Amino acid sequence: MILTQCAVCATDLGLTLGKKCGRCATRYCGPECQVQHWKEGGHDKICKQIKKAGGAEQYNANQKYAEAVTVAAEACAEDTKGQTCYICTQAVHWKTKEGLVRMCACRGTSGFAHVSCLAERAKILYAEAEENNLAGKAVDQRWVRWHTCSLCEQQYHGVVFCALGWACWKTYLGRPETEQVRHAAMQVLGSGLYAAKRHEDAMVVQEADLSMKRRVGESDHNILAAMSNLAATYAAVGDLEKAINMERGIYSGRLKLEGEDDPQTLIAANNYTFSLTERKRFEEAKSLLRRTVPVARRVLGDSDEITLKMRWGYAEALCGDPNATLDDVREAVTTLDETTRIARRVLGASHPLLGITEPCLQEARRVLHVREARGAPQGS
Incomplete structure (x- = not known):
């Protein structure tokens, strides 16, 4: 359940408090x-409508999805002029009348699509996986279409990811809490909201996701993943102490569970060091x-997004340290220059x-220029 506030006074109800409308399950504090x-x-006028849509949670998801699609299409309007969807081949969606989007690494005339077409393709691919009892890597390869472009193989970002997050959640929210697909859909929604900088909304979703995973006895791997998403959001809303404490535990847990070479361990290390840098714990x-x-x-x-983020973080820690030597600043400039060039080529x-990375590179170059102009001795 993502709806966690009273529909009238917005009192926080968590996942269990308050009461619900007996017909449509809209939540109230009392x-x-x-x-x-x-x-x-006006609830008397829309109660039946909400029930017909599948209840308060489904109705809310449908509404939020429609709003998110509109925002995404408007944000991409300039970039998509004169283009057509690579899935349905139309400029305007025949049914929803929505415009095109593109927020991935595709360039030129590639990658333009309707959110509805992307969502329908992802839904069909996952349904086929369920029907054929596929498992493991085969399922994962289909599931990623909810958040990753099939052409450039890079994750969507910004408001397009947010719209796909709502599309994913509205598709699977009716599944039982014990089904993995419901957990995965909630995770995609939380990540999409975060990508669109809707951090307060993302936090509500991610806290609900973590609570649900713990309640149904999810694996340590999946609980750590939920904690990682939530910790990043805590950092984004400014609660750095809560973030850093959680991230320290996540990194330690990943090391024990998967070892230092696992991508999830590297992601945990990146998140932990980002919070350390934010708290000016540079060493x-x-x-x-x-x-x-x-x-x-x-x-x-070198071209992976996590590697790029880690190298950027290292340069930030080098250059941000008030005790940085001239060699530290030079290393930061070199690292940021390489990272920016690779990111532009691979990610768009x-x-x-x-x-x-680009503003950080400019600032690092400025600092280097000032330090060199002062004639600071090598390594001092």
Whole structure:
């Protein structure tokens, strides 16, 4: 259940408090708000409509999805002028009348699509996997279409990822809590909201996801994944102490569970060091990144997004440290220059990572220029 507030007064109800409308399951903090909503809030006019849509949770997801598609199409309008969907071949969707989107690494005339077409393709692929009792890697390869472009094989970002997150959640929210696909859909929604910088909304989803996983006895692997997503969101909303404490435990858990070469361990290391840098604990961040960046480059390759983020984080820790030597600043500039060039080539100029690394590179070059102009001695 993602709806965690009273529909009238917005009191936080968590996952279990309050009461629900007996017909449509809309949530309230108590009978007073329920009566008020019926008499003055217009609930009497839409209660049957909500029930017909599948209940309050489904109705809310449908509404949020429609809003997110509109936002995504508007954000991509300039980039998609004169193009057609590579799935349905139309400029405007024949049924929903929505416009095109593209927020991945595709360039030129590639990668334009409707969110509805992308969602329908992902739904069909996963349904085929269920019907044929596929498992493991085969299922994963189909599931990633909910968040990764099939052409450039890079994850969608921004408001397009958010729209696909709502599409995924509205498709599977009716599944029982014990089914893995429901958990996976909630995770995609949380990540999509985070990608669109809807951090407060993402936090609500991710806290519900973690609570559900613990309640149904999910594996340590999946619980750590949910904790990782939530910790990143805590950091994004400014609760750095909560984030760093959680990320320390996640990294330790990943090391024990999967070892240092596992991609999830590297992601945990990246998240942990990011929070360390944000708290200006530069020496701890640099020490961990000096151990883990070479592993990421060996295991994932220099072009992988996680490797790029880790190298950017290392450069930030180098340059941000008030005790940085001239050699540290030079190393930061070299690292950021390489990272930015690779990110632009692999991920595309519109990827959010470029919006981070390019300003950092400019600032590092400025600092280097000032330090060199002062004639600072080598290594001092």
